[in-house]
Amino acid sequence: MIMMVMALVFLSSCDYEYDLPEANSKADETPPEANFSAAVTDDYLTYTFGNTSTSATDYFWEYGDGNSSTGVDGKNTYPDEGTYTVTLTASDKLGATSTYTMAIQVVEPEVPDAIVPQILNPSFDEPGDNGKYTTPWVDSNMGKTIQISSSSSFVGGKSAKFPNATTDPRVGYQKGIAVTPNTDYAITYNYSIETGDPSSVTVAILGGTVTSLGDAAAATIKSHVGTIQAGKTPFETVTITFNSGANNSISILMTNTGTATGYVEEFKAAVNK
Amino acid sequence: MKKIKNLTVLLIAVLLTSCSSDFLEPAPTSGVTSSTYYSSTAEVEAAIINMYDGIQGVNSTDNDDNHGVMYEFYVTEMRSDNTRTKSGEGEAAQFDNFNVTPNNGIISDYYASFYNVIYRANVVLDNLGVVDDATTSAAFEGEAKFVRAYAYFNLVRLFGDIPLIDRVISPLETEVQFTRVPTTSVYALIESDLTAAIDVLNNEYKNRASKAAAQALLAKVYLTQQKNYTEAQVLCEAVMSSGFSLQDNFNDVFYNENNSEIIFAIGYVPTLSSDSQNFSAEWMNAVGRTSGVNYVTTEARAALDAAGGDRTPYSYRQDLSQLSQYQVAKYLPNGEDGGANGKTFVSDATLAGNDWIVLRYADVLLMHVEAIMGASTETNVGAALASFQEVRNRAGLTTPVTNITKDELLLERRVELAFENHRLFDLIRFGRAETVLSSYSADNGYSYSSTDLLLPIPQNEINLSNGVMTQNPGY
Numbered sequence: 001m002i003m004m005v006m007a008l009v010f011l012s013s014c015d016y017e018y019d020l021p022e023a024n025s026k027a028d029e030t031p032p033e034a035n036f037s038a039a040v041t042d043d044y045l046t047y048t049f050g051n052t053s054t055s056a057t058d059y060f061w062e063y064g065d066g067n068s069s070t071g072v073d074g075k076n077t078y079p080d081e082g083t084y085t086v087t088l089t090a091s092d093k094l095g096a097t098s099t100y101t102m103a104i105q106v107v108e109p110e111v112p113d114a115i116v117p118q119i120l121n122p123s124f125d126e127p128g129d130n131g132k133y134t135t136p137w138v139d140s141n142m143g144k145t146i147q148i149s150s151s152s153s154f155v156g157g158k159s160a161k162f163p164n165a166t167t168d169p170r171v172g173y174q175k176g177i178a179v180t181p182n183t184d185y186a187i188t189y190n191y192s193i194e195t196g197d198p199s200s201v202t203v204a205i206l207g208g209t210v211t212s213l214g215d216a217a218a219a220t221i222k223s224h225v226g227t228i229q230a231g232k233t234p235f236e237t238v239t240i241t242f243n244s245g246a247n248n249s250i251s252i253l254m255t256n257t258g259t260a261t262g263y264v265e266e267f268k269a270a271v272n273k
Numbered sequence: 274m275k276k277i278k279n280l281t282v283l284l285i286a287v288l289l290t291s292c293s294s295d296f297l298e299p300a301p302t303s304g305v306t307s308s309t310y311y312s313s314t315a316e317v318e319a320a321i322i323n324m325y326d327g328i329q330g331v332n333s334t335d336n337d338d339n340h341g342v343m344y345e346f347y348v349t350e351m352r353s354d355n356t357r358t359k360s361g362e363g364e365a366a367q368f369d370n371f372n373v374t375p376n377n378g379i380i381s382d383y384y385a386s387f388y389n390v391i392y393r394a395n396v397v398l399d400n401l402g403v404v405d406d407a408t409t410s411a412a413f414e415g416e417a418k419f420v421r422a423y424a425y426f427n428l429v430r431l432f433g434d435i436p437l438i439d440r441v442i443s444p445l446e447t448e449v450q451f452t453r454v455p456t457t458s459v460y461a462l463i464e465s466d467l468t469a470a471i472d473v474l475n476n477e478y479k480n481r482a483s484k485a486a487a488q489a490l491l492a493k494v495y496l497t498q499q500k501n502y503t504e505a506q507v508l509c510e511a512v513m514s515s516g517f518s519l520q521d522n523f524n525d526v527f528y529n530e531n532n533s534e535i536i537f538a539i540g541y542v543p544t545l546s547s548d549s550q551n552f553s554a555e556w557m558n559a560v561g562r563t564s565g566v567n568y569v570t571t572e573a574r575a576a577l578d579a580a581g582g583d584r585t586p587y588s589y590r591q592d593l594s595q596l597s598q599y600q601v602a603k604y605l606p607n608g609e610d611g612g613a614n615g616k617t618f619v620s621d622a623t624l625a626g627n628d629w630i631v632l633r634y635a636d637v638l639l640m641h642v643e644a645i646m647g648a649s650t651e652t653n654v655g656a657a658l659a660s661f662q663e664v665r666n667r668a669g670l671t672t673p674v675t676n677i678t679k680d681e682l683l684l685e686r687r688v689e690l691a692f693e694n695h696r697l698f699d700l701i702r703f704g705r706a707e708t709v710l711s712s713y714s715a716d717n718g719y720s721y722s723s724t725d726l727l728l729p730i731p732q733n734e735i736n737l738s739n740g741v742m743t744q745n746p747g748y
Contacts, residue, residue, distance in 0.1 A: 035746070037723075041704065042650050042679065048707045050723030052746035072722040073711070111649075181503045182645050182654040243655060246506035246644075 032056035034090035034100035036074070044108050049074035049086065056090035056098070064104070078106045114180040114271045117187070119252065122267035124148055125156030133158055136174055137254075142213050143171030146254065149263060153233045155190075159265035162201060162256035172254035172264070175209045179244040184272040187242075187252070190235035191226045191264045199258025201226045205240055207247040216253055221245060229260060241272050311400035314409060320397045321413055324420045325481060327390040328539050332549050332624065334562045336378055339386040342539050342629050343552045345694050346567050347379045348431055348728060353696035354713040355573040355687070359558070359565035359598055370719040371710075373729060375748050381731035384432070387424040394421035395441045415473035418466035419482035419490070423631070425466075426494060429459040430698055433727045433745060437462060451738035453730075460498060467491040476515055479531045480540035480628070485512045489536055489632045492640050497702050502647035509641035512536065513660075517634040519667045524587040526633065528608045536632040543607050543626030553606040553625040558594040558616045560606070561623055565592070569599040572713060573691060581688040582668035588691050590615075601692040604629075630693060635664050639686050642677060651678040664689055679703060701726060722747060 035052045051059060051072050061069045063076040064084030078084060084104045091097040120136050121128060128135020133148040137160065147170060149161035162170050179185065191201045204223035210216050222242040230236075244250060256262045311317055330341025347368055350356045357369040367373045373380065397417035404410040421439075428435050434453040439462060442449055470487040477483065492508040495501040518533045520526050526534050542548040554561035556568075569589040577585045592598040593615035605611070606622035638660040645657040652658075653676045661677050664685065683703045687696060700706040706726055714721030724747025735742045 039704070039707070041708075048723070050707075050726075052724060054746065073707070075707075181506065182652075182656065245656060246503055246510055248503055 028092070028094045028096045030055040030092075031096040032090040032092050032098045034088045034098040036086075036088050036100060036102070038086065038102060038104055043077070045079075045106060046075070046077040047104060047106075049076075049088070051088070051090075053088065053090040053098070053100075056092055058091045058093075060089040060091075062087045062089075078104075081106050081108060112180075114183045115178050116271055117177045117179050117185060117250065117269035119177060119187075119267045119269050120174065123154075123156045123265045124158045124160050134160075134172075137172040139171070139173040139175070141211050142173045142216075142253070143169060143255075146170045146172040151232065154263070155266050159263045160254065162254075162262040162264070164259045164261070165199070165256045166259055170256070171213065173251065175249070175251040177250050177252065177269075179247060179250050181244055181246055181248060183244050185242055185244060186239050186270050186272040188237060188239045188266075188268045188270075189264055190237050190266045191262060192232055192235045193226065193229040193256075193258075193262045194260040195229050195231055196260040197258050198227070199229060199256065199260035199262060201256045201262035201264060202254070203238070203240065203264065204253040204255075205242050206251040206253055207245055208249060209251055213255075219251075220253075221247075221250070226262075232261075232263060235263075235265075307396075311396075312403055314404045314406065317397060317400050317404050317413060320393065320400065321416055321481075324390060324393040324397065324417065325539065327386065327393045328420070328424075329541065329548065329550070330386055332546055332551050334551075336382070339389055340382050341386045341390070342631075343550050344379055344382050344386070345427070345629075346552060346556075346692075348383050349694040349697045350692055351567060352725070353700060354570060354709060355691060355696045356567045356601070357570055358563070359568045359592075359595070363563075365563065365566050370717075371714060371721040371725040372719075373725070373748075375729035375732040375735070375744060377729075377731075380728055381733055384428070384731050384734065387428050388436075388438070390424045391421055391438060392441065394418070394424070395438065399441045411473040412475075415470040415487075416482040419470040419474065419487050422463040422466035422470070422487075422494075423490060425459055425463050426490065426497075429456050429463070430497065430701070431728050432730060435459060435730075447738070448741070451734070451741040453742060460494065463494055464491065467494065479535050479538055483537065485515045485517065486537035486632055488512050489637050489640070492637070492644065496640060496643055497698070499648070499702075502644050506641065506644035509637050509644055512634075512637045513641065517637075519634055519638075519663065521667065523584045523667065526635075527587070527603045527627070527630070530628050534634040535628075535630060536634060536637065538628040538630045538632075540628050541626045543620060544624050546624060549624040549626055550629065551623045551625065552629075553604045553627050554622040556601050556604065557606065557611060557622065558592050558598075558600070558614075560611075560616050560618070565598070565600070567601055567692065568592075569601060569692075572716075573687075574599055576684065577688050577691060580684055581691075582665070582670040584668045584688060584691075588688070603692055635667075635689050636686075636695070638664050639682065639689065642682055646677070646679065646682065651676060653677070661685065680705075724748070 032053060032055045037050045039048050059072060061074040064086050065078050067076050085101055086104055087099055087101045089097055089099045124133050127133055134145050138145045147161040148158055150158050160172050189203060193199050193201060202223055202225045205221045206216060206219040207221050210219050222240050224238050224240050226236060228236045254264055328341050330343045331338035347365060351368040358366045364377055367377055394417040397413060401410050401414055404413060434455055436450055436452055437454045437459055438449055467487050467490055471484055474482055474484040474487060476485050488508045488511050492505040495505040520532050520534050525532060541550045551561055555563050555566050558565045577588050587602055589599050590602040592600050604627045606618055606625040607620045609618045611618055641660040642657045645654050646652040658674055662674055683705060686699050700709055710721045727745045729745055729748035
């Protein structure tokens with residue numbers, strides 16, 4: 001019995017084959033894998049490259065414009081706009097290599113010009129919905145719509161009209177006028193007020209949009225109260241300069257006080273440089 | 274034989290009755306379980322307080338405890354060019370020299386701490402049903418969502434793609450525990466949580482979530498993603514009209530707790546081991562467990578000396594026990610200076626009560642400038658100049674500023690908010706991490722590379738995930 005076991009042991013042990021390690025005899029089980037990310041800096045011609053390769057010890061960067069480097073992370077300033085192919089070759093000490101390439105589009109970023117506000121129907125001379133010249137200055141949530149006055153003394157023949165504010169208050173309101181945030185603007189308009197009891201015409205620039213007259217004060221960026229009462233003509237020209245602040249759009253709100261009739265027309269908007 | 278028969282019948286009877294479903298009814302009143310505990314508003318409020326307790330962390334030297342925000346300086350400020358360890362040795366020094374390994378215990382501590390905070394917030398959200406009053410329920414929901422967003426915002430900036438857990442999960446749900454989701458999905462949850470919090474919270478608390486805190490944090494979330502600049506500006510302006518103001522004396526910001534400048538701070542109470550903190554002691558010379566960490570670098574001192582104004586003497590000081598070294602002066606234990614050698618404290622410095630400031634008004638003013646600057650590299654908009662000037666005036670730097678470049682804003686943030694765990698995130702957000710940290714690393718013989726901007730996922734998480742979780746590149 002024991003002999004048999006011993007024989008078995010001997011037999012099986014005889015199957016052993018030597019596998020002496022030799023140079024390069026074993027496969028590289030963790031070959032390098034090249035990878036990187038690219039990021040543009042404030043200077044649009046300069047890029048930084050973050051190395052995210054694995055299992056590599058040495059790196060060779062070719063930036064596509066003839067420049068190269070051997071550090072872990074890369075950085076290159078390109079001579080001009082264009083498309084460049086960046087190649088990272090990652091290698092380990094066994095000589096295994098891996099490459100990764102990425103195309104870089106070098107373009108000078110455009111600085112967008114500030115939006116010039118587009119005030120619709122700025123002089124109340126364009127017939128809008130159903131031929132009404134009040135479009136788009138109507139908002140029933142804000143108040144009763146302005147009247148329109150026709151006279152040869154108005155530019156284009158028509159203007160907004162505010163009758164007796166104590167008995168018949170009217171509101172002109174145009175919203176959603178696109179602006180660039182934090183930009184200086186100038187809005188110009190003409191107004192006049194008939195002679196009589198002390199009266200005024202107010203034009204307010206509001207940030208964003210409001211849904212009731214009560215919210216207007218809090219949203220007002222800047223306003224002008226016109227109190228010159230010299231009759232229907234001559235017109236007084238007012239320029240409101242303001243900064244749009246944290247607003248992508250503004251609204252214009254027109255109201256009046258007193259018993260004398262007021263007129264407003266000829267809105268113009270411009271970037272104030 | 275008959276006896277055995279009887280016994281068998283009895284046994285069967287017992288077995289049958291034991292199978293009845295109401296075997297354990299009525300529910301035991303002496304044993305509290307998580308599934309039965311939350312039954313009243315007061316108990317859910319306890320869960321709310323529990324979230325802040327999680328952020329506070331456990332004041333201990335035990336590696337197995339979660340130290341919460343107490344250990345945050347290791348993974349943020351010490352990875353920036355502002356601070357380092359005093360000795361340059363040990364696990365903590367891995368952060369100084371950009372040689373962090375995945376088995377670093379401080380990283381797993383922070384990771385576990387903030388996922389635990391997320392769990393605590395999810396517990397609140399899962400148990401809102403028992404809160405009868407709708408207003409209270411909404412406020413609790415807002416608070417929990419703010420805390421969850423705050424935790425995720427820290428984690429996503431430190432680790433990149435991370436598991437996203439938005440409900441209480443069971444131990445067997447390993448897939449959601451270990452599947453890393455893209456940062457965009459994490460940011461989507463952060464934004465929706467903060468938006469919800471802004472809608473329902475008010476500004477009653479400084480040591481708990483508030484509307485202003487959620488607004489300021491959301492502004493920072495937008496700026497971090499380099500998007501929605503106008504929304505960020507609106508949020509900053511909302512905070513700016515909520516009654517906060519700068520302290521006249523910079524020192525009071527840190528030693529006059531919950532002052533007018535504080536928007537959100539993690540509250541600590543001295544001498545109680547359950548509610549105190551130990552980071553103040555760790556920053557001193559061998560007063561805490563370490564020989565001294567979060568020591569001020571030469572680079573940070575140079576920046577503060579040149580641009581700090583009145584803030585400099587209140588920001589760092591010489592280590593009186595080791596004159597070649599400099600310490601953070603903003604969170605001296607319980608406001609004590611440590612006497613002639615700078616480390617002799619009357620109270621127990623390791624049980625300090627200094628609150629940890631997360632958001633303060635000066636940060637919001639400088640974010641306001643950043644939002645207005647937006648994608649450009651400088652600004653001269655009046656509103657931005659005013660906010661910038663307000664911060665500088667308090668520091669005694671009253672010369673009017675007429676134009677602000679991105680680098681000037683970054684420097685102002687560095688000297689205003691030094692050692693408050695902003696610097697690393699600021700560098701990354703401003704796109705300056707690569708240039709600044711690589712030259713800082715070269716000057717000091719450290720080994721920075723771009724993959725060091727993200728921490729490794731803790732090795733124990735990767736091991737537990739059974740191959741589901743992948744490591745960040747470079748580790």
